[in-house]
Amino acid sequence: MISIANYQFYCSQLVSRMIILLLLTALSLSYALQTPERQLGHLLMGNRTSDVFIDAFFDNICSDCAADWPMFSKVISQDYLKNRLGVAVHIFPLPYHHNSFFAAWAGETIMHTNTSKYTNYMTYIFQHYDDFITGAVGLTEPQVKQKYAIAAETSTGIKAQVILNGYRNIQFDTRARQAWKYACYRDVSGTPTFFVNDVAVPEASGFDMEQWNSFLGKILG
Numbered sequence: 001m002i003s004i005a006n007y008q009f010y011c012s013q014l015v016s017r018m019i020i021l022l023l024l025t026a027l028s029l030s031y032a033l034q035t036p037e038r039q040l041g042h043l044l045m046g047n048r049t050s051d052v053f054i055d056a057f058f059d060n061i062c063s064d065c066a067a068d069w070p071m072f073s074k075v076i077s078q079d080y081l082k083n084r085l086g087v088a089v090h091i092f093p094l095p096y097h098h099n100s101f102f103a104a105w106a107g108e109t110i111m112h113t114n115t116s117k118y119t120n121y122m123t124y125i126f127q128h129y130d131d132f133i134t135g136a137v138g139l140t141e142p143q144v145k146q147k148y149a150i151a152a153e154t155s156t157g158i159k160a161q162v163i164l165n166g167y168r169n170i171q172f173d174t175r176a177r178q179a180w181k182y183a184c185y186r187d188v189s190g191t192p193t194f195f196v197n198d199v200a201v202p203e204a205s206g207f208d209m210e211q212w213n214s215f216l217g218k219i220l221g
């Protein structure tokens with residue numbers, strides 16, 4: 001027979017277990033990657049039926065990405081890859097690059113406004129990435145957003161106000177978050193990271209142009 005004291009203990013245990021279960025459910029919901037409303041990634045060229053498809057995971061203000069991008073963009077724009085290669089960029093703002101998420105968010109606004117201008121924006125931010133790291137120490141969040149808005153206008157011609165309005169748009173915020181979550185989901189933990197035909201190629205972050213060409217040449221035959 002359960003005594004009153006035991007019964008009360010049993011109930012309080014039950015209640016705390018239920019609370020923990022509810023908390024876990026809430027947490028797992030906020031961690032879950034919702035089914036996106038469209039394919040993820042900023043498609044730079046080709047499509048997913050191309051002979052070779054590269055998913056490139058970049059952080060907008062990462063020095064390694066900034067160093068890699070000029071060469072990688074040359075690789076993918078070579079004539080022999082035309083109509084055979086597809087490339088999507090996924091933005092993975094690393095938490096220790098404090099202002100990086102706002103770069104990703106502005107990028108979503110640019111993609112929504114005019115997809116063909118995204119590369120100009122990404123290239124420009126890579127060229128000026130340190131303005132958003134050491135050059136942004138002590139800036140408030142609105143000042144950082146303003147800085148990205150001006151950079152976006154300079155690089156794409158899209159008005160700074162459009163980017164600032166984008167920072168109030170939940171849909172663009174969600175897309176930037178989904179990109180981050182998707183990278184986690186694919187086990188990406190640093191940038192740049194490349195997947196070729198859906199499989200990670202860890203060594204590709206160190207490839208030079210010749211190594212990329214030899215790698216892609218083997219796949220394309």
Ligand SMILES: *[C@@H]1O[C@H](CO)[C@@H](O)[C@H](O)[C@H]1NC(C)=O
Nearest residue numbers: 046047048049050082083084
């Ligand atoms: C996808 O790419 C292939 C190869 O370049 C092309 O033939 C096809 O038209 C493209 N499909 C779409 C929907 O753009």
Ligand SMILES: *[C@@H]1O[C@H](CO)[C@@H](O)[C@H](O)[C@H]1NC(C)=O
Nearest residue numbers: 113114115116117118120156
């Ligand atoms: C997008 O930008 C390109 C130039 O980069 C321009 O030719 C095109 O008209 C623009 N599209 C829209 C919808 O503004």
